[in-house]
Amino acid sequence: MAAITDPLTLRCGATLPNRLAKAAMTEGLADAEDRATGRHETLYRRWSEGGAGLLITGNVMVDRRYLERPGNVVIDGNGGENALRAWAKAGTAGGNHLWMQISHPGRQCSRTVTRQPLAPSPVQLDLIGLFGRPRAMTAEEIEDVIRRFAHVAAVARETGFTGVQVHGAHGYLLSQFLSPVTNQRDDEWGGPLENRARLLLACVRAVRKAVGDDFPVAVKLNSTDFQKGGFSLEDCVQVAGWLKEAGIDLLEISGGTYEQPKLLGHSGDAGTFAEPGRESTRRREAYFADYARTIQAGYGGRLMVTGGFRSRAAMDEALASGAIDVIGLGRPLCVEADAPDALLSARADRLPSWEDGLRLAGPGWLGPASPVKMLKALNVFGQMGWFYQQLIALSEGRDADRELSTGQALIRHFRTELGVARRRTFKDV
Numbered sequence: 001m002a003a004i005t006d007p008l009t010l011r012c013g014a015t016l017p018n019r020l021a022k023a024a025m026t027e028g029l030a031d032a033e034d035r036a037t038g039r040h041e042t043l044y045r046r047w048s049e050g051g052a053g054l055l056i057t058g059n060v061m062v063d064r065r066y067l068e069r070p071g072n073v074v075i076d077g078n079g080g081e082n083a084l085r086a087w088a089k090a091g092t093a094g095g096n097h098l099w100m101q102i103s104h105p106g107r108q109c110s111r112t113v114t115r116q117p118l119a120p121s122p123v124q125l126d127l128i129g130l131f132g133r134p135r136a137m138t139a140e141e142i143e144d145v146i147r148r149f150a151h152v153a154a155v156a157r158e159t160g161f162t163g164v165q166v167h168g169a170h171g172y173l174l175s176q177f178l179s180p181v182t183n184q185r186d187d188e189w190g191g192p193l194e195n196r197a198r199l200l201l202a203c204v205r206a207v208r209k210a211v212g213d214d215f216p217v218a219v220k221l222n223s224t225d226f227q228k229g230g231f232s233l234e235d236c237v238q239v240a241g242w243l244k245e246a247g248i249d250l251l252e253i254s255g256g257t258y259e260q261p262k263l264l265g266h267s268g269d270a271g272t273f274a275e276p277g278r279e280s281t282r283r284r285e286a287y288f289a290d291y292a293r294t295i296q297a298g299y300g301g302r303l304m305v306t307g308g309f310r311s312r313a314a315m316d317e318a319l320a321s322g323a324i325d326v327i328g329l330g331r332p333l334c335v336e337a338d339a340p341d342a343l344l345s346a347r348a349d350r351l352p353s354w355e356d357g358l359r360l361a362g363p364g365w366l367g368p369a370s371p372v373k374m375l376k377a378l379n380v381f382g383q384m385g386w387f388y389q390q391l392i393a394l395s396e397g398r399d400a401d402r403e404l405s406t407g408q409a410l411i412r413h414f415r416t417e418l419g420v421a422r423r424r425t426f427k428d429v
């Protein structure tokens, strides 16, 4: 029975020093040319010294025209190799692995970045007007994306990152291709699951070819999109098996999209930003662990699960099940960079759930359970903004501001994002 302190050797031969991983969290810290900065170094040095055996970067974009968020690091001929080297050096100072998450946002690309995102089909993300109507990609554009994923992976290896993760979850481009709701194509990239999974698998194979057999290649995948007619658990089990055949080293399981933010433990109906999960489910940790057990049955490889893990007991239980090999941690590390060390050294047996107290202050109708869609959305943005602001504090060598209110975080977040968007030298708006 594995413990969180045990090392893990992967298919490619690499060994993670323990079973705790910092999950990918978008940093928003790039410079005006979309390159890494000294703030990435400071943040990742702190995390590297914080004990996790594996750090996965926030999503690094493959195309300057399409970002998940202004402030994303991009590898697209913008000349940031030296900054990437410095980032990789700082992020491995503690002897841990540092993997670069590689991503394309597809339709989840904000209007501050582009008026017209790309997507499998022109299905718009309807979220308080933040996203433009996407254009369906041409076959050439799809082939171009595959080349871009491979190129970024090669640069990651050259600049000192010790692995890569392909982002196939959370409603970003590869996840959009997987879902029949967002992928309505009738060519070889749409229709049956085999076709919808073609782009993800092509990216994984191209990445593997670019980095070689002795380098970790991982994928983050939704257990389900939690959307009627979307990517289902059954689909996930099948795709997981194909990914194993394609030779991945680690599959990370998450779930949900911008419309269904289950990755953060929120529940709700399609098309709305949802209330926080009911008390009973919120108290139940590790909301994807049960899905992971089902997925493992059809996968048979190394599995990481992220979402809601806070107590050592839940982590031990997940590892003891034999289905889960690595525990992913996100939000606790935005406040305490050394949270993994506290667990590994048994200084703590539980990490705080900061998210539980984050809501717009005032009467109930202003909070996450508001009947007004816009207010629900603002509560989720306020929560996310709170964690983004803490990452900025850590990256500048400060402590997290635990007293920051959700409302203040929301205002600072929008102000920061607009400032970063304005400063970018590359503009497509």
Ligand SMILES: Cc1cc2nc3c(=O)[nH]c(=O)nc-3n(C[C@H](O)[C@H](O)[C@H](O)COP(=O)(O)O)c2cc1C
Binding pocket: 023, 024, 025, 026, 057, 058, 059, 101, 167, 169, 170, 220, 254, 263, 264, 306, 307, 308, 309, 328, 329, 330, 331, 332, 384, 387, 388
């Ligand atoms: C501030 C923040 C940024 C995130 N950015 C990413 C990202 O770039 N890529 C990704 O796959 N997931 C991202 N996520 C999701 C996390 O990786 C993780 O799945 C989620 O936070 C649930 O884990 P937790 O309950 O331990 O926080 C982000 C989450 C947060 C809070």
